[in-house]
Amino acid sequence: MPPGPPRSFPDLLYLLRDLPPPAEASAAAARARQAELTKPQGSLGRLEEIAEFLARWQGREMPALEHPLVLIFAGNHGVVAQGVSAYPPSVTQAMVDNFASGGAAINQICKAFALDLKVVPLDLATATEDFTRAPAMSEAEATAHFARGMAAVPANADLVAIGEMGIGNTTSAAAIYAALYGGLPAYWAGRGTGVDDAGLARKIAAIDAALAAHGAHLSQPLEVLRRLGGREIAAMAGAIVAARRAGIPILLDGYVACAAAAVLHAQDPELIAHCLAGHQSADGAHANVLARLGKRPLLDLGMRLGEASGAAMAAGLVKAALACHTGMATFAEAQVAGKSGS
Numbered sequence: 001m002p003p004g005p006p007r008s009f010p011d012l013l014y015l016l017r018d019l020p021p022p023a024e025a026s027a028a029a030a031r032a033r034q035a036e037l038t039k040p041q042g043s044l045g046r047l048e049e050i051a052e053f054l055a056r057w058q059g060r061e062m063p064a065l066e067h068p069l070v071l072i073f074a075g076n077h078g079v080v081a082q083g084v085s086a087y088p089p090s091v092t093q094a095m096v097d098n099f100a101s102g103g104a105a106i107n108q109i110c111k112a113f114a115l116d117l118k119v120v121p122l123d124l125a126t127a128t129e130d131f132t133r134a135p136a137m138s139e140a141e142a143t144a145h146f147a148r149g150m151a152a153v154p155a156n157a158d159l160v161a162i163g164e165m166g167i168g169n170t171t172s173a174a175a176i177y178a179a180l181y182g183g184l185p186a187y188w189a190g191r192g193t194g195v196d197d198a199g200l201a202r203k204i205a206a207i208d209a210a211l212a213a214h215g216a217h218l219s220q221p222l223e224v225l226r227r228l229g230g231r232e233i234a235a236m237a238g239a240i241v242a243a244r245r246a247g248i249p250i251l252l253d254g255y256v257a258c259a260a261a262a263v264l265h266a267q268d269p270e271l272i273a274h275c276l277a278g279h280q281s282a283d284g285a286h287a288n289v290l291a292r293l294g295k296r297p298l299l300d301l302g303m304r305l306g307e308a309s310g311a312a313m314a315a316g317l318v319k320a321a322l323a324c325h326t327g328m329a330t331f332a333e334a335q336v337a338g339k340s341g342s
């Protein structure tokens, strides 16, 4: 691959190959440790699986969560011209400002669970093209935003909860799912920020128009991403890949964040093997998406916010799971009698 950042899809495809293997020996060691901890075998349920997952993807029996990061990418969408959101596109920048001043839901969740927050605005003075008429992004632009996403993952992060802000992006996500998985736009389109029936009809019509306009060019996942996606969706895909290569586990947020994961999964399921589904969103057939990705959500709280809020909620749970794994005493250490008769 040529030196420097990727400039084209062929450059990007190099980065999607030769992935580091999962650390199965570390996962096995973590599983063995779980069996030694002072609790009935298996009694921590999925918390035990989470500890093993962290060990597998951080490559150590005793994983760390010293630098858990919530990473939000923000982008604007030309498709809002079709009247697909209940809110105006100016809300994207306004919410980025709100994140900076601490007034958003995600700020409070980060505070509650001691998570760092990093927000990356992606050229908010302009929007992508309206994808009912033209590709949302050129190949160069999609690649550049994918690369910005990769560069946004700090080397010292030990868990990244990934999310987005971008008025109109549930339409983009629904179009991506319709392109990747087939099925009717009406099935994939949810109410997003709360569009009324007329708004939902416009959303479905926009996805129909997009599939008609781009239908002949949607066989490659990266083409789906550039034609129907958005800058923040490309950047989330890049961040997921960078984390995969750097041994950093990912928590996926909801309906929109999973569209980035779905593009990667369509390219190669191994690209999202280090991802846990933080939650199941209440928006637009997210349960179906998670089933296709092979991910069982950690939480199902009826949330449909975005801005990494579901992933961040799950990060609190992951922290508790790891605290049990690393902090609990073994039967030998605590001199507690083990299971009798075995």
Ligand SMILES: Cc1cc2ncn([C@H]3O[C@H](COP(=O)(O)O)[C@@H](O)[C@H]3O)c2cc1C
Residues within 6 Å of the ligand: 084, 085, 086, 087, 091, 095, 164, 165, 166, 167, 168, 169, 170, 171, 191, 192, 193, 194, 195, 305, 306, 307
């Ligand atoms: C105040 C406000 C805060 C938000 N935080 C996340 N979103 C969420 O809603 C948007 C997607 O919904 P749609 O496709 O219907 O526009 C995204 O920005 C998403 O992150 C918000 C939306 C609003 C209005």
Ligand SMILES: O=C(O)c1cccnc1
Residues within 6 Å of the ligand: 170, 192, 193, 253, 254, 255, 256, 257, 281, 282, 283, 303, 304, 305, 306, 307
């Ligand atoms: O689940 C999501 O990602 C979502 C749902 C509604 C609005 N924005 C995002």
